[in-house]
Amino acid sequence: MTSIALIEAAAQRLAGPARRTPLLSSPFLDEIAGRRVLVKPECLQHTGSFKFRGGWSAVSALDPEVRARGVIAFSSGNHAQGVAAAAKGHGVPSVIIMPSDAPQLKIANTRALGAEVVLYDRANEDRDALGAKLAGERGLTLIKPFDEPQVIAGQGTTGLEIAEQAAEEGVSRADVLVCCGGGGLTSGIALALEAKAPGLRARPVEPEGFDDVARSLAAGLIQRNPRLSGSICDAIITPQPGDITFPIMQRLCGPGLAVSEEEALRAMALAFLRLKIVIEPGGAVALAAALFRPEAVEGDAVIAVASGGNVDAGMFCEALERFGG
Amino acid sequence: MTSIALIEAAAQRLAGPARRTPLLSSPFLDEIAGRRVLVKPECLQHTGSFKFRGGWSAVSALDPEVRARGVIAFSSGNHAQGVAAAAKGHGVPSVIIMPSDAPQLKIANTRALGAEVVLYDRANEDRDALGAKLAGERGLTLIKPFDEPQVIAGQGTTGLEIAEQAAEEGVSRADVLVCCGGGGLTSGIALALEAKAPGLRARPVEPEGFDDVARSLAAGLIQRNPRLSGSICDAIITPQPGDITFPIMQRLCGPGLAVSEEEALRAMALAFLRLKIVIEPGGAVALAAALFRPEAVEGDAVIAVASGGNVDAGMFCEALERFGG
Known part of the structure; x- marks a missing residue:
């Protein structure tokens, strides 16, 4: 099973090979959200995503x-x-x-x-x-994509960095919103935060219509998505939460959130304008929830993981043309 | 005068308020350049530029x-x-x-x-x-934009970070290409590298037709640009190098480089595709030189500063549509 010890061991193996991504912010995003917004840009990781x-x-x-x-x-x-x-x-x-x-x-x-x-x-x-x-x-x-202890441990190193960087920013209580497919990143971050920053609470964010994790958490048992295609957030569409990831999320995560595709595109445009980073639709849902679901988030600050940036130019410019001002 | 002591004092005042930007890379960019390419993304700095x-x-x-x-x-x-x-x-x-x-x-x-x-x-x-x-x-x-010792000292903190981060990457000899207007960033980085990483050599990069610094370095005295408008690289167009910055660059910098506007746009598109960062045309000229002027660069690795990302959506999408394929 994935534990904090497994995550810390993974962090040792990843020191050097992986990039320590910074924590970004903008007063313009804070104003939209009505609270401090801190963004962990895993789009800047090698290969353009936390994977x-x-x-x-x-x-x-x-x-x-x-x-x-x-x-x-x-x-x-x-x-x-x-x-x-x-x-x-x-x-x-x-x-x-x-x-x-x-x-x-x-x-x-x-x-x-x-x-x-x-x-x-x-x-x-x-x-x-x-x-x-x-x-x-x-x-x-x-190498399975999420339901595998060492994969979860690797994704969890993102959570170790968030715990340290949030403390440097003086943030000890906040929701940590995570773009969620099968739950590898979300459960890994949740385990890291449990050990290192217990005032930070991981919460999965999904596209509307593909919110299997949110529904599974609400129901207390694994729910499936009715369909698996037709979302621009394809990077985070999976049939259902994993057998290993789900119990971890059930024990540690706050309620899931869901945003529309239009909100994901708006978040992409704002990340371009205010943070100068490129994020893909599936990597933008957590930032979208931080910005456009303020009533569903608790605390004076919110942390959003921007999980990946592998988007083609056409889709990116569609987001900018519609919402890039 | 700006010295390494002034830069180190500035670094102490900037610790916390400024963001320590990471050093990014991609094997795809290495292949284009024919050597390792390391990018310092100051577009991720607060306000979107090193300024x-x-x-x-x-x-x-x-x-x-x-x-x-x-x-x-x-x-x-x-x-x-x-x-x-x-x-x-x-x-x-x-x-x-x-x-x-x-x-x-x-x-x-x-x-x-x-x-x-x-x-x-x-x-x-x-x-x-x-x-x-x-x-x-x-x-x-x-507060003058570049010809002011404390401003140069602040920009020079970028060079302190480059010296440390290049050492972590095992790079001790390389050209450090810097997008150059009046020379505040270039001279500050040159002073920092002189003290902390003497095998790294700062070199200014400008747009073709606005290469006053390169011509001034070649001539040994300050030269002016014939015109000041008409470049998409407007962020780095200045009449001539500064009275304080020029002697520093003359003493420490390698020869200047110039790239075309089309090359700057191509570099923006590649930074989108391979690094997931947003850079403006004037902030892309150093990366363009690293990628498209390999014969003018020395060493097994090259470091390029991406100095800013304040570009509007229309210009950015023009770059992607033409070169983002």
Whole structure:
């Protein structure tokens, strides 16, 4: 199980390879929210998202002989790049299984980070069977995207940094809003805050219509999303919270929040204008909740994790044209 | 005169108020440049540019009784916001004199940062006389944009951070490319590197057609720009290097570089795609030189300062549409 000891051990392995992202702020955002807003920009992490932390944590935790045979992951997005970069940093092979209709840029980026990309046909091929076959033949270790203790521990290092940086800013009581898919980042941060900054409370934020974690927390048992496509916040859409992440979130997190796609785009435009960072729609939902759901947040300050910035120019400019002033 | 002692004293006053910006990188940028590229993103500094450092340094260095009467600056851009935020942080008044045809957003931002904005008519009013009159009546202290020892000392704190962060990255010999207007940032960084990282060499980068500093360094005496308008890199266009900054640059800097406007826009698009930061055209020229002038740079690594990110959405999307593919 992931514990604070596992997170601190991951932080030691990540010191150097991972980037310590700063804590950003702007008086203009404070004014919109009606309280201090502190933003943790994980878009500035290697590969453009927090996923590098979990990927590096998991790859570095493997027994060297096992690791040398290589790793495998299923992902068309940020997890793919995080695992590929972590494997490359360790000098071991990685295989990333992606749908053949994934964007060319994501395929090219993952290859450029040193991964062997294996494409499959969503309609006619069984992804899991293909992965199991490759893993068996080559002795590859599967790195799951969130429901894996060492991945959660890596994401939790974000929470260790937030605890230290919030204390430097004089913030000891606040909601920490986290963009939430399967719950790896949210549960990791929640565990870190429990140990290091108990006055800070992690809360998951999701897109409206895909708020499986918020509903699961409210119901007290795991709920599924009715659909998995059709959101611009694709980076954080998962079927349901994880079997490992959910009990952690249930024990430690405050109620979940949900924002509209339009609010995510507005938050992207404000992050451009006021913080000079690039965030993707799925990485903007926590900042959107901090800015546009002030009545649902407690305390004089709020911390929002901007979890990733892998957005294409077209989508980004749509946000700026609609809301960028 | 500005010395390393003055820079270190400024760093003490800036610890807390200023943000320690990280050092960013991407293997994709390394591949374009043919060497390691490290980027110091001062766009993430308070007010969106390095100018906050110099403003804070100058305001905090004033005698408290003098400071209490307030400060005054001439600027329609980044220096205005830096001085306004520094004055507000000290709880003292600031007056910023801006042309009446300055963009509404910049006027509004400067006011929102707590400054009294005094507009003048470029065609019919004498800016300096207006400033002198206000300063005399109210006892305000003028904060010059670059040719002022405490301003240079504040900008030089960027160089202290670069020296430490480059050492952490194992880089001890490299060119440090700096977006250069009047030379406050370049000369401050050069002084810091001389003392703390003598293997790192500061070099000014300017837009083609506005390369007064490069020509002044080559000629051995101060040269002027033939014109002062018509560049999208407006943030770093000044008539000529400063009387204080030029001798420092002459003693310590390597040859200047110049890039085209198109190269600056391409660098902005690559910073969006690969680093997830927002930089303005004038803040992109150093990165452009690092990426597109590899033959003019020495060493296995290059450090580029991204000096500011105060760009409007229209210009930013033009860069992405043309080069953000």
